[in-house]
Amino acid sequence: MQLRSTVPLIHNITNYVAMEVMANVLLATGASPAMLHAQDEVAEFAAIASALTINIGTLSPAWVNSMMIAAPAAVAAQRPWVFDPVGAGATAYRRQIAGQLAALKPSVIRGNASEILALDQRVSHSLASELGRGVDALDSVVAAEIAAQRLASQLSCVVAVTGAVDFITDGQYAARIANGHSLMTRVTALGCALTGVVAAFIAGGGNILMNTAAALAYYGLAGEYAAAQAKGPGSFAVAFIDALAAIEPATLAAEARVEWTQLAKLPN
Amino acid sequence: MQLRSTVPLIHNITNYVAMEVMANVLLATGASPAMLHAQDEVAEFAAIASALTINIGTLSPAWVNSMMIAAPAAVAAQRPWVFDPVGAGATAYRRQIAGQLAALKPSVIRGNASEILALDQRVSHSLASELGRGVDALDSVVAAEIAAQRLASQLSCVVAVTGAVDFITDGQYAARIANGHSLMTRVTALGCALTGVVAAFIAGGGNILMNTAAALAYYGLAGEYAAAQAKGPGSFAVAFIDALAAIEPATLAAEARVEWTQLAKLPN
Amino acid sequence: MQLRSTVPLIHNITNYVAMEVMANVLLATGASPAMLHAQDEVAEFAAIASALTINIGTLSPAWVNSMMIAAPAAVAAQRPWVFDPVGAGATAYRRQIAGQLAALKPSVIRGNASEILALDQRVSHSLASELGRGVDALDSVVAAEIAAQRLASQLSCVVAVTGAVDFITDGQYAARIANGHSLMTRVTALGCALTGVVAAFIAGGGNILMNTAAALAYYGLAGEYAAAQAKGPGSFAVAFIDALAAIEPATLAAEARVEWTQLAKLPN
Numbered sequence: 156m157q158l159r160s161t162v163p164l165i166h167n168i169t170n171y172v173a174m175e176v177m178a179n180v181l182l183a184t185g186a187s188p189a190m191l192h193a194q195d196e197v198a199e200f201a202a203i204a205s206a207l208t209i210n211i212g213t214l215s216p217a218w219v220n221s222m223m224i225a226a227p228a229a230v231a232a233q234r235p236w237v238f239d240p241v242g243a244g245a246t247a248y249r250r251q252i253a254g255q256l257a258a259l260k261p262s263v264i265r266g267n268a269s270e271i272l273a274l275d276q277r278v279s280h281s282l283a284s285e286l287g288r289g290v291d292a293l294d295s296v297v298a299a300e301i302a303a304q305r306l307a308s309q310l311s312c313v314v315a316v317t318g319a320v321d322f323i324t325d326g327q328y329a330a331r332i333a334n335g336h337s338l339m340t341r342v343t344a345l346g347c348a349l350t351g352v353v354a355a356f357i358a359g360g361g362n363i364l365m366n367t368a369a370a371l372a373y374y375g376l377a378g379e380y381a382a383a384q385a386k387g388p389g390s391f392a393v394a395f396i397d398a399l400a401a402i403e404p405a406t407l408a409a410e411a412r413v414e415w416t417q418l419a420k421l422p423n
Numbered sequence: 424m425q426l427r428s429t430v431p432l433i434h435n436i437t438n439y440v441a442m443e444v445m446a447n448v449l450l451a452t453g454a455s456p457a458m459l460h461a462q463d464e465v466a467e468f469a470a471i472a473s474a475l476t477i478n479i480g481t482l483s484p485a486w487v488n489s490m491m492i493a494a495p496a497a498v499a500a501q502r503p504w505v506f507d508p509v510g511a512g513a514t515a516y517r518r519q520i521a522g523q524l525a526a527l528k529p530s531v532i533r534g535n536a537s538e539i540l541a542l543d544q545r546v547s548h549s550l551a552s553e554l555g556r557g558v559d560a561l562d563s564v565v566a567a568e569i570a571a572q573r574l575a576s577q578l579s580c581v582v583a584v585t586g587a588v589d590f591i592t593d594g595q596y597a598a599r600i601a602n603g604h605s606l607m608t609r610v611t612a613l614g615c616a617l618t619g620v621v622a623a624f625i626a627g628g629g630n631i632l633m634n635t636a637a638a639l640a641y642y643g644l645a646g647e648y649a650a651a652q653a654k655g656p657g658s659f660a661v662a663f664i665d666a667l668a669a670i671e672p673a674t675l676a677a678e679a680r681v682e683w684t685q686l687a688k689l690p691n
Numbered sequence: 692m693q694l695r696s697t698v699p700l701i702h703n704i705t706n707y708v709a710m711e712v713m714a715n716v717l718l719a720t721g722a723s724p725a726m727l728h729a730q731d732e733v734a735e736f737a738a739i740a741s742a743l744t745i746n747i748g749t750l751s752p753a754w755v756n757s758m759m760i761a762a763p764a765a766v767a768a769q770r771p772w773v774f775d776p777v778g779a780g781a782t783a784y785r786r787q788i789a790g791q792l793a794a795l796k797p798s799v800i801r802g803n804a805s806e807i808l809a810l811d812q813r814v815s816h817s818l819a820s821e822l823g824r825g826v827d828a829l830d831s832v833v834a835a836e837i838a839a840q841r842l843a844s845q846l847s848c849v850v851a852v853t854g855a856v857d858f859i860t861d862g863q864y865a866a867r868i869a870n871g872h873s874l875m876t877r878v879t880a881l882g883c884a885l886t887g888v889v890a891a892f893i894a895g896g897g898n899i900l901m902n903t904a905a906a907l908a909y910y911g912l913a914g915e916y917a918a919a920q921a922k923g924p925g926s927f928a929v930a931f932i933d934a935l936a937a938i939e940p941a942t943l944a945a946e947a948r949v950e951w952t953q954l955a956k957l958p959n
Contacts, residue, residue: 172442172458174708178879183924188879189778190708193751196782203781215461215485217751242457245471246464341668343446343456388451389664396925400877440710440726483729483753510725513739514732609936611714611724656719657932 156356156373156404159185163358165351166204166229168192168222170212170241173347176392180348183399184373186355197221198228205358206234208350209261211252212241219252226259235262235357239350244273254278257310262363264306265315265350268299275302278309296322304329304418313364315353317346321371323364324418330368333412334375341388342395349374372411377402379410424624424641424672427453431626433619434472434497436460436490438480438509441615444660448616451667452641454623460489466496473626474502476618477529479520480509487520494527503530503625507618512541522546525578530631532574533583533618536562543570546577564590572597572686581632583621585614589639591632592686598636601680602643609656610663617642640679645670647678692892692909692940695721699894701887702740702765704728704758706748706777709883712928716884719935720909722891733757734764741894742770744886745797747788748777755788762795771798771893775886780809790814793846798899800842801851801886804835811838814845832858840865840954849900851889853882857907859900860954866904869948870911877924878931885910908947913938915946 164187169177174190181188191200194217201207207229209222229236238261243253254277257264266274272294279302296318303314308326315323321332339345349371356370357363377398385391432455437445442458449456459468462485469475475497477490497504506529511521522545525532534542540562547570564586571582576594583591589600607613617639624638625631645666653659700723705713710726717724727736730753737743743765745758765772774797779789790813793800802810808830815838832854839850844862851859857868875881885906892906893899913934921927 170458171439171707172446175443175711175879178708179924179928182877182879189781190706190749191778191781192749193784195752195784199782199784213458213460216463242459245457245459246467248461248463248467341450343443343450385665387665387668388447389661389668392447392664393661393925393929396928397921397923400923400925438726439707440714443711481726481728484731510727513725513727514735516729516731516735609718611711611718653933655933655936656715657929657936660715660932661929 156185156407157359158355161359162187163205163355164189164203165206165208165354165358166191166200167208167351168197168218168225169208169210169347172212173210173344176344177348177351179396180399181351181355183396184352184355188351192218192221194221194224197225201225201228201234202232204234206354207236208239208354209236209256210239210241210347210350211249211256212347214249214252222256223259226256226261230260235354235363237261237263237265237350237354239347240264240266240270240274241347243270244276250277261310261312262357263313263315263353263367265317265353267346268294268296268316268318271299271306271314271316272302275306279305296320301421305421308421313367315367315371317349317371321375323367323371325364327418328364329416329418331414332368332371332375334372334379336378336382338382338385338388338391339378342392368413369407369411372413373402373407376407376410424453424675425627426623429627430455431473431623432457432471433622433626434459434468434475435619436465436486436493437476437478437615440480441478441612444612445616445619447664448667449619449623451664452620452623456619460486462489462492465489465493469493469496469502470500472502474622475504476507476622477504477524478507478509478615478618479517479524480615482517482520490524491527494524494529498528503622503631505529505531505533505618505622507615508532508534508538508542509615511538512544518545529578529580530625531581531583531621531635533585533621535614536564536567536584536586539567539574539582539584540570543574547573564588569689573689576689581635583635583639585617585639589643591635591639593632595686596632597684597686599682600636600639600643602640602647604646604650606650606653606656606659607646610660636681637675637679640681641670641675644675644678692721692943693895694891697895698723699741699891700725700739701890701894702727702736702743703887704733704754704761705744705746705883708748709746709880712880713884713887715932716935717887717891719932720888720891724887728754728757730757730760733761737761737764737770738768740770742890743772744775744890745772745792746775746777746883746886747785747792748883750785750788758792759795762792762797766796771890771899773797773799773801773886773890775883776800776802776806776810777883779806780812786813797846797848798893799849799851799889799903801853801889803882804830804832804852804854807835807842807850807852808838811842815841832856837957841957844957849903851903851907853885853907857911859903859907861900863954864900864951865954866949866951868904868907868911870908870915872914872918874918874921874924874927875914878928904949905943905947908949909938909943912943912946
């Protein structure tokens with residue numbers, strides 16, 4: 156958690172529902188969040204920030220336009236960017252935009268199983284079944300592992316499928332991260348906010364796959380600590396922010412439940 | 424509270440202030456919220472979702488355009504939609520848009536007394552006085568009962584006037600719901616979020632008037648439980664989400680304070 | 692805190708991140724918040740409200756257009772308005788818009804040190820160095836005192852630089868307000884929300900400089916009370932809202948730490 160000394164500036168073009176909780180999650184983690192989306196400034200700012208996140212939860216043409224400008228600007232400035240394809244399979248418009256953004260060289264794609272399945276279908280023209288509706292996953296993480304591997308290989312990025320047990324891969328290696336708690340699904344935008352935490356963990360350079368795994372373990376661990384004191388989803392959300400701020404690197408190292416594996420090659 | 428087993432997907436085109444709390448309220452209630460508003464996808468999504476809500480709190484032309492597309496799409500797909508005419512009387516623009524949306528066959532209109540009086544004035548060209556300013560009601564629920572009955576009769580929908588004691592009617596029958604707590608007015612967007620809960624309660628079919636009454640009693644009861652542990656509006660908001668998640672159907676049946684009545688016909 | 696009896700209506704054209712917490716802060720303080728930004732209604736509403744705030748955190752052309760309409764409408768209706776130049780120095784677009792809005796006769800400009808330095812640079816064509824990036828201040832309040840005095844003199848307004856110890860001035864007199872707690876920087880948008888509290892404190896008339904000082908002391912004091920019970924930034928945010936609602940005028944009078952001074956004239 157080197158980020159606590161560098162305090163990386165994370166530029167987020169995200170959805171309206173997630174903005175406040177994402178900012179608070181990033182502050183608690185130790186990063187400095189900035190939300191801005193105007194066409195006239197996103198390219199300039201993407202180069203000032205240490206990393207960028209793009210989330211299509213409440214997309215519209217003007218915002219998509221800014222996303223399409225910001226992502227290449229981040230890449231040009233050698234900043235990593237993380238893509239969060241919220242509800243990627245829900246509508247034709249969303250499938251189209253998600254496919255276009257995925258092609259703009261994200262360092263990491265983070266979504267739930269339904270979103271990763273839908274995005275793989277779009278990018279790989281695969282026949283994977285996709286059951287998502289709205290923004291909540293109806294598919295299990297395990298059902299999206301092949302899709303994640305294919306997406307990661309095809310786009311040369313890390314794909315993180317988050318759920319009860321998270322699965323992340325760069326196409327060759329993979330990890331399953333078992334930290335977390337079911338109450339995390341009862342608070343809105345915690346997935347979206349996690350996308351920011353992944354950006355904060357990879358902003359300082361280093362191995363993207365390993366830093367993504369660390370981000371997911373850290374986030375899940377905060378969920379475990381918060382659940383221990385919560386009376387319901389309201390008090391859980393409060394305790395979760397407290398836990399994010401309280402967790403120290405040594406605690407994370409001791410309590411992370413990450414299992415690494417090497418994946419078999421995908422058939423052509 | 425059949426919704427806890429069906430987990431209805433509720434599509435919300437709502438205001439920026441309310442988005443996060445509305446999503447968290449819906450998750451705590453047991454529904455699955457989705458916020459999206461792009462012109463290119465609202466019609467498609469309105470048919471995927473189980474119910475739609477439209478809220479004009481932070482309206483602007485592009486959003487109004489999407490609302491005007493989404494509402495008929497929901498009706499065509501036989502999905503109920505709930506209209507929340509925030510600040511309906513505050514400006515000429517708002518009066519005009521509120522009147523146009525009210526004509527698009529909502530199943531339920533939920534507002535505070537000032538909003539219902541303003542909307543009735545617009546729809547019925549009545550001379551009812553309307554004192555609201557901003558988004559907080561300055562009128563009492565009782566002062567809006569006739570306006571609510573007239574609106575319900577004219578638009579063939581249920582009208583819910585929420586306040587210290589809520590009043591709901593389909594023009595013929597009415598209920599007064601006494602559950603609630605004054606701290607609910609000290610937390611922003613709890614009225615807006617209630618509109619989502621009404622949608623969740625009517626999404627599964629059944630009698631709309633009775634299910635709206637159940638939604639209001641449930642919501643008010645959560646306010647009572649939360650107030651019992653709150654030290655102020657901040658801790659109230661947290662305890663309120665916990666209470667929404669904790670209340671069981673049997674508790675609701677035992678503690679709902681709903682009085683039904685048959686209304687006299689309105690004079691022509 | 693006369694506002695608790697008058698409940699001033701505060702019209703806010705603010706950023707997406709701040710909307711909910713700003714509304715809750717204003718409700719806890721005792722004011723009535725309204726967020727609306729449509730070009731077709733902002734001028735009408737600015738005259739209905741008691742005060743206006745404008746915040747450029749998530750600016751875009753359509754919103755800027757409404758800001759440019761609302762501010763003169765407020766001035767024409769003799770309503771004070773408060774300008775919050777979020778991230779004023781971050782991009783060329785932001786510097787330009789911040790300069791244009793500053794020229795529209797705000798009663799108060801409130802920002803962190805980096806924002807005030809950037810705005811002064813724009814308005815005064817000064818050579819003051821400006822180190823801000825994103826929305827978090829990297830400069831100390833003391834480093835921005837001259838810039839604040841110059842801005843206040845040039846624009847005939849009150850300038851408030853908030854930070855560890857706040858500095859406010861009308862160009863001639865100044866106060867330093869020592870109330871506050873470092874946890875306030877770990878919760879998003881508390882600066883933005885403070886802009887609303889300043890508007891609420893000056894909405895009723897009276898001396899703008901003194902009422903701004905009172906608003907800052909009140910806000911900082913709530914931070915101190917909240918920190919005494921918080922386990923981290925999540926529980927702090929909740930306790931902060933409770934504290935805003937709980938603080939009485941007598942407590943504020945007893946615990947405000949405000950030091951007044953008369954400033955030397957600026958060299959030409």
